[in-house]
Amino acid sequence: xxxxxxxxxxxxxxxxxxxxxxxxxxxxxxxxxxxxxxxxxxxxxxxxxxxxxxxxxxxxxxxxxxxxxxxxxxxxxxxxxxxxxxxxxxxxxxxxxxxxxxxxxxxxxxxxxxxxxxxxxxxxxxxxxxxxxxxxxxxxxxxxxxxxxxxxxxxxxxxxxxxxxxxxxxxxxxxxxxxxxxxxxxxxxxxxxxxxxxxxxxxxxxxxxxxxxxxxxxxxxxxxxxxxxxxxxxxxxxxxxxxxxxxxxxxxxxxxxxxxxxxxxxxxxxxxxxxxxxxxxxxxxxxxxxxxxxxxxxxxxxxxxxxxxxxxxxxxxxxx
Amino acid sequence: xxxxxxxxxxxxxxxxxxxxxxxxxxxxxxxxxxxxxxxxxxxxxxxxxxxxxxxxxxxxxxxxxxxxxxxxxxxxxxxxxxxxxxxxxxxxxxxxxxxxxxxxxxxxxxxxxxxxxxxxxxxxxxxxxxxxxxxxxxxxxxxxxxxxxxxxxxxxxxxxxxxxxxxxxxxxxxxxxxxxxxxxxxxxxxxxxxxxxxxxxxxxxxxxxxxxxxxxxxxxxxxxxxxxxxxxxxxxxxxxxxxxxxxxxxxxxxxxxxxxxxxxxxxxxxxxxxxxxxxxxxxxxx
Numbered sequence: 001x002x003x004x005x006x007x008x009x010x011x012x013x014x015x016x017x018x019x020x021x022x023x024x025x026x027x028x029x030x031x032x033x034x035x036x037x038x039x040x041x042x043x044x045x046x047x048x049x050x051x052x053x054x055x056x057x058x059x060x061x062x063x064x065x066x067x068x069x070x071x072x073x074x075x076x077x078x079x080x081x082x083x084x085x086x087x088x089x090x091x092x093x094x095x096x097x098x099x100x101x102x103x104x105x106x107x108x109x110x111x112x113x114x115x116x117x118x119x120x121x122x123x124x125x126x127x128x129x130x131x132x133x134x135x136x137x138x139x140x141x142x143x144x145x146x147x148x149x150x151x152x153x154x155x156x157x158x159x160x161x162x163x164x165x166x167x168x169x170x171x172x173x174x175x176x177x178x179x180x181x182x183x184x185x186x187x188x189x190x191x192x193x194x195x196x197x198x199x200x201x202x203x204x205x206x207x208x209x210x211x212x213x214x215x216x217x218x219x220x221x222x223x224x225x226x227x228x229x230x231x232x233x234x235x236x237x238x239x240x241x242x243x244x245x246x247x248x249x250x251x252x253x254x255x256x257x258x259x260x261x262x263x264x265x266x267x268x269x270x271x272x273x274x275x276x277x278x279x280x281x282x283x284x285x286x287x288x289x290x291x292x293x294x295x296x297x298x299x300x301x302x303x304x305x306x307x308x309x310x311x312x313x314x315x316x317x318x319x320x
Numbered sequence: 321x322x323x324x325x326x327x328x329x330x331x332x333x334x335x336x337x338x339x340x341x342x343x344x345x346x347x348x349x350x351x352x353x354x355x356x357x358x359x360x361x362x363x364x365x366x367x368x369x370x371x372x373x374x375x376x377x378x379x380x381x382x383x384x385x386x387x388x389x390x391x392x393x394x395x396x397x398x399x400x401x402x403x404x405x406x407x408x409x410x411x412x413x414x415x416x417x418x419x420x421x422x423x424x425x426x427x428x429x430x431x432x433x434x435x436x437x438x439x440x441x442x443x444x445x446x447x448x449x450x451x452x453x454x455x456x457x458x459x460x461x462x463x464x465x466x467x468x469x470x471x472x473x474x475x476x477x478x479x480x481x482x483x484x485x486x487x488x489x490x491x492x493x494x495x496x497x498x499x500x501x502x503x504x505x506x507x508x509x510x511x512x513x514x515x516x517x518x519x520x521x522x523x524x525x526x527x528x529x530x531x532x533x534x535x536x537x538x539x540x541x542x543x544x545x546x547x548x549x550x551x552x553x554x555x556x557x558x559x560x561x562x563x564x565x566x567x568x569x570x571x572x573x574x575x576x577x578x579x580x581x582x583x584x585x586x587x588x589x590x591x592x593x594x595x596x597x598x599x600x601x602x603x604x605x606x
Contacts, residue, residue, distance in 0.1 A: 050412065054410070056410065056411045056412040056415065058415075102593055103589075103592070103593065105593070106592060106593075108410070108411050109348065109352070109354055109411050110547075110592055112354060112411050112412075112415055113354065113543055113547065113588075113592065114589060114592045114593075116543070117543065117585055117588055117589050117592070118589070120540060120585050121582065121585045121586060121589060124579075124581055124582040124585065125582060128578050128579055128582060236536065240416065240419050243412065243416065244416060247412070247416065277427075277431050278427055278431070279427075280423045280424075280426060280427040280430075281423060281424045281427035281428060283420075283423055284419075284420040284421060284422070284423030284424035284427065285420070285424060286420075287416055287417065287419065287420025287423070288402070288417060288420045288421065288424075291406060291413055291416060291417045291420070292405065292406075295413075
């Protein structure tokens with residue numbers, strides 16, 4: 001990944017592959033592509049707080065779920081679909097900024113527990129506020145007109161656009177003072193504070209960024225599926241899956257979240273198809289293998305060494 | 321009188337919560353690991369107790385020590401082979417690893433036992449004390465829970481191993497310099513955490529239905545109790561458990577049972593912000 005343009009070229013190529021799936025793939029492939037684009041957006045978002053700033057946030061599902069409900073409620077109130085997504089984004093951003101200002105005082109284990117607590121509290125509030133949210137029965141969202149194929153194509157494009165937007169924001173953050181400051185925080189927060197990084201502000205911005213697109217994606221997901229309920233919208237499994245995808249690719253990098261999500265989702269599809277009963281256990285095994293054998297993610301592997309070991313690359317001549 | 325009944329219910333519940341959380345709290349305090357496996361180990365202990373009773377007619381009281389010892393072994397080996405390899409890594413790594421292990425255990429339990437709720441029914445009836453009704457199986461569970469928690473306290477206070485665990489909790493580097501094998505203490509502590517979880521499972525099998533669906537709920541309770549009481553200390557877990565039991569009991573009374581859980585979690589979030597060291601004020605780690 002030495003050259004400057006390679007990550008962008010790879011990302012562009014990946015966008016083309018995903019966007020053209022309706023032309024060459026079955027409906028199943030298109031569905032997988034939508035899910036990949038959706039989770040890539042979530043993983044890129046998590047990367048701001050978890051990758052750049054190194055904070056173990058497990059609140060992705062809270063923002064996704066609040067986005068689902070904000071979008072669905074706005075749509076049911078008659079707000080046009082795209083506007084409802086924007087409303088959801090703003091609502092989630094505001095909630096995340098407020099929560100971030102409170103919980104980012106904590107570090108390490110306490111922060112992790114608090115971020116999990118937020119998911120639980122959000123789920124419990126939504127499911128017990130029956131008059132507004134339908135409680136455990138869930139909510140129906142007005143479906144788009146048009147056949148299922150047309151709808152799938154539209155939502156494929158929507159998810160890809162959101163994914164591209166989150167990638168662009170990642171690039172901007174990566175090159176800005178903000179990205180530099182967040183990397184300082186990740187390495188040593190106290191030292192960063194000492195040399196003049198505004199820790200508090202930077203962390204809140206990173207946390208808010210990590211939530212914004214989760215809100216948009218949640219709202220778009222609600223419009224796509226047409227039905228939401230608390231246990232699907234606020235699943236702790238999602239909150240852990242997203243960081244795992246990012247870790248698989250390489251946290252704190254541009255392309256890591258994209259590669260990690262693609263690899264993980266494809267593995268998961270294979271497991272779902274072949275081992276229906278054991279897919280969770282296999283996910284667990286993937287996590288264990290990832291942590292023991294791929295500590296820096298796929299991007300940190302030294303591919304030249306691996307290729308050499310399997311004889312794919314010629315041995316470099318030893319200096320005499 | 322209604323309030324006294326609610327209070328008594330809360331205290332009985334709280335003793336069970338204390339037993340549920342004390343192992344989790346110890347592991348967090350000593351190893352600095354958030355053990356996501358805890359909930360599933362409780363359920364696993366519950367299943368073993370249930371099937372011992374259901375298939376072989378073994379009373380849960382006799383199954384309990386065997387289940388606990390078995391869990392200790394599993395915990396010891398898991399820590400030594402797996403968790404010890406990443407013990408120095410940031411919380412994201414250790415938490416994700418234990419979550420991965422939890423997924424594996426959870427999956428095998430759902431496949432082999434299915435999620436059907438099962439329960440050991442002892443039919444002991446209810447005690448009536450001055451108009452306050454308490455089911456005997458719950459009192460029995462409470463007494464067992466308190467006895468186990470007290471036993472753990474004694475082990476930590478009096479035994480050599482216990483003193484070594486406390487020493488490692490306070491300062492692992494200094495403990496290593498004093499000749500304590502920190503790796504072994506870590507493994508023993510994780511084993512004790514699993515032992516307490518298994519024993520809790522055995523007690524809960526008599527009081528609550530056993531189903532894999534509850535593993536997340538139990539884990540959540542352990543979080544809340546730990547944060548309320550403070551980390552890594554038995555009195556902290558006991559205080560946290562009883563406070564949570566009483567709070568949930570009264571919240572259920574005033575706002576309806578479906579909100580009891582929400583109030584517990586909200587209490588946890590507020591305490592995390594206001595007083596992260598917990599009510600007992602014992603200093604935690606970061």
